[in-house]
Amino acid sequence: MSNPYLDAPLRARMYAKTWHKLVWVSAVVLSAGLLAPPLFFIAAKKRVVPMTVPALYAAATYGTAVLGDALGNGGNWVGGILALTLITAAAHAAILDTDWKTGR
Template identity: 70%
Template sequence: MSNPYINAPIRASMYTTTLHKVTWVVVVVVSAGLLAPPLFLIAAKKRVVTMAVPAVYAAVIYGSAVPGSVLGNPKNWVGGVLAITMIIAAVHAAILDTDWKPGR
């Protein structure tokens, strides 16, 4: 019988200090979500999240911002998509390194 805690791979911590965490969340918000994919790419390299997470963020953020600026934005949909994605990315960045415990 093997213990999952003994045989588990070592997972690196995403943030070293609280200031580091606050800096990344502020960077995601100030850049309007455009720097969320690099943050989650770093998290994927540290094996905090899967590689699908930065790919999805990049597809949503760059997939809406670039065509919206090239083709035009007649109904103003790009701002809404970026605002919603920025909020989701900021919350996701803030909870990346928390250890969820049952009963909380």
């Protein structure tokens, strides 16, 4: 009898060491979320997340900036959306390898 958890394909780790995670999360925060799509694109290439995740982050980050420039920023809504995207991306980047176990 096969077990889907034991027979699951191997998956690459997103971060090799703890300081790699620190560098990536710091880069996402310090770039105000602009480096979130490349981080999640790398994660998608390693098959840690589906390819839709970097596309959604790119649409939220870059699309909001372009749309805010085109429509105007009357109520400062662009800053709010970008701040929420930044917080979400930083938290998501920090928990990417939480289910990875040694020996899998």
